[in-house]
Amino acid sequence: MSAKSPVYYNADAVRRVLNWPLVNEAVESALKAVVKPRDQKPPGSSFAIQPKRSFTACGDNSNKILFTMPAFVGNYSIASEESPGKVVSPRSTLACKLVTSFGGNPQRDPPLPSIHAHVLLFDNQTGQLSAIMAGTDLTTWRTVSASLVATKHLYFRRFGSLAETEREINVAIVGCGVQGQLHAAAFCEHFRVKQLNLYNRTEAKAQELAEQLQRELRGESATQIAVCRSAKEACQDADVICIATFSKEALIHIEDLKSKQGVHINAVGAGPGCHFSEVAPDLYRQAQVYVDCYANAEAELKGFPVPITAELGAIILDGNYPEKTAISVFQSMGMASEDACVAQAVQDAILSRGEAS
Ligand SMILES: NC(=O)C1=CN([C@@H]2O[C@H](COP(=O)(O)OP(=O)(O)OC[C@H]3O[C@@H](n4cnc5c(N)ncnc54)[C@H](OP(=O)(O)O)[C@@H]3O)[C@@H](O)[C@H]2O)C=CC1
Numbered sequence: 001m002s003a004k005s006p007v008y009y010n011a012d013a014v015r016r017v018l019n020w021p022l023v024n025e026a027v028e029s030a031l032k033a034v035v036k037p038r039d040q041k042p043p044g045s046s047f048a049i050q051p052k053r054s055f056t057a058c059g060d061n062s063n064k065i066l067f068t069m070p071a072f073v074g075n076y077s078i079a080s081e082e083s084p085g086k087v088v089s090p091r092s093t094l095a096c097k098l099v100t101s102f103g104g105n106p107q108r109d110p111p112l113p114s115i116h117a118h119v120l121l122f123d124n125q126t127g128q129l130s131a132i133m134a135g136t137d138l139t140t141w142r143t144v145s146a147s148l149v150a151t152k153h154l155y156f157r158r159f160g161s162l163a164e165t166e167r168e169i170n171v172a173i174v175g176c177g178v179q180g181q182l183h184a185a186a187f188c189e190h191f192r193v194k195q196l197n198l199y200n201r202t203e204a205k206a207q208e209l210a211e212q213l214q215r216e217l218r219g220e221s222a223t224q225i226a227v228c229r230s231a232k233e234a235c236q237d238a239d240v241i242c243i244a245t246f247s248k249e250a251l252i253h254i255e256d257l258k259s260k261q262g263v264h265i266n267a268v269g270a271g272p273g274c275h276f277s278e279v280a281p282d283l284y285r286q287a288q289v290y291v292d293c294y295a296n297a298e299a300e301l302k303g304f305p306v307p308i309t310a311e312l313g314a315i316i317l318d319g320n321y322p323e324k325t326a327i328s329v330f331q332s333m334g335m336a337s338e339d340a341c342v343a344q345a346v347q348d349a350i351l352s353r354g355e356a357s
């Protein structure tokens with residue numbers, strides 16, 4: 001009996017195949033799979049077995065954490081990259097992401113990213129480890145993708161089925177780290193962004209991002225980009241807000257929002273030990289809050305100020321969108337099923353293009 005060694009896909013191999021249609025489709029598949037059958041799912045639908053993730057603190061420092069994120073996603077369908085529109089037969093993926101969050105890394109000399117990840121992919125017939133994949137970019141892309149999907153279903157679809165291609169929006173980015181940077185670029189790429197406001201605690205980073213986006217968008221976009229001195233200034237005319245920081249204190253409050261209605265917030269970041277510290281309780285109390293999955297919410301949103309309205313996947317499946325004037329919050333914790341589906345799609349793309357790892 002011989003065990004095959006796992007294939008290693010490095011960061012370059014992953015980067016070469018990452019693209020938005022691939023990631024968005026895989027993330028939507030994962031969000032729908034985690035919804036339990038009682039909520040609008042016909043028999044034979046996709047499903048996920050996703051135990052709550054574990055946290056291991058590095059010493060007594062709650063700013064240095066290792067997460068283990070296992071998931072089995074069963075019976076889900078995604079289109080093949082080779083022939084878009086042609087759905088490949090249902091598939092199943094067993095994976096586990098190992099990810100560290102060391103919030104002090106950007107202050108090191110030389111600076112390092114806060115988040116480092118790898119995804120392990122298993123053969124779901126034999127249980128053998130089949131691949132190890134660099135997962136840091138994958139984590140950033142799938143998290144931004146979850147915000148894009150949430151914005152489409154929780155904000156645009158309130159205004160009709162074509163709103164995400166027709167409606168102009170003002171977007172605020174609060175926190176211009178790795179997450180904030182890709183959120184800013186991706187929101188401009190996917191939606192008609194009239195005004196993009198950037199706020200970062202260290203203003204130079206917001207300025208740098210503004211200059212980079214201006215170079216990239218020049219001539220191709222009518223988006224106005226501004227660097228703001230406060231989160232309040234960035235958010236006051238925003239229709240959609242993406243917040244991704246490590247702040248333990250609330251950075252946005254109800255009085256900061258545009259006429260306090262018709263606003264969507266993607267709350268992505270986390271203070272150590274608390275996944276909802278960036279947004280003030282007064283804002284949550286006026287909002288409808290959606291999560292990626294109840295399993296993580298039960299474990300990680302202890303003391304959350306309001307009941308959760310629904311999982312995002314249930315809204316994708318049942319179309320029960322918020323009212324036009326609602327404030328909605330997508331409380332994004334990140335989930336292992338997203339990593340499993342995206343890692344599988346990345347591996348499929350690498351193999352179908354015949355690219356080396
Ligand atoms: N929901 C999900 O699936 C995921 C969530 N995350 C979370 O997203 C957040 C951002 O991650 P990432 O972009 O990779 O990290 P980065 O280190 O690249 O960026 C962190 C950002 O947070 C800002 N920040 C840190 N502390 C504070 C504070 N006390 N007040 C205001 N701003 C602060 C930093 O500002 P400055 O430049 O001034 O230091 C910087 O803009 C983290 O909380 C992370 O855990 C990450 C991955 C997945």
Ligand SMILES: O=C(O)C1=NCCCC1
Nearest residue numbers: 099101115139333334335
């Ligand atoms: O889902 C993830 O991956 C992460 N979520 C919270 C912070 C670290 C990475």
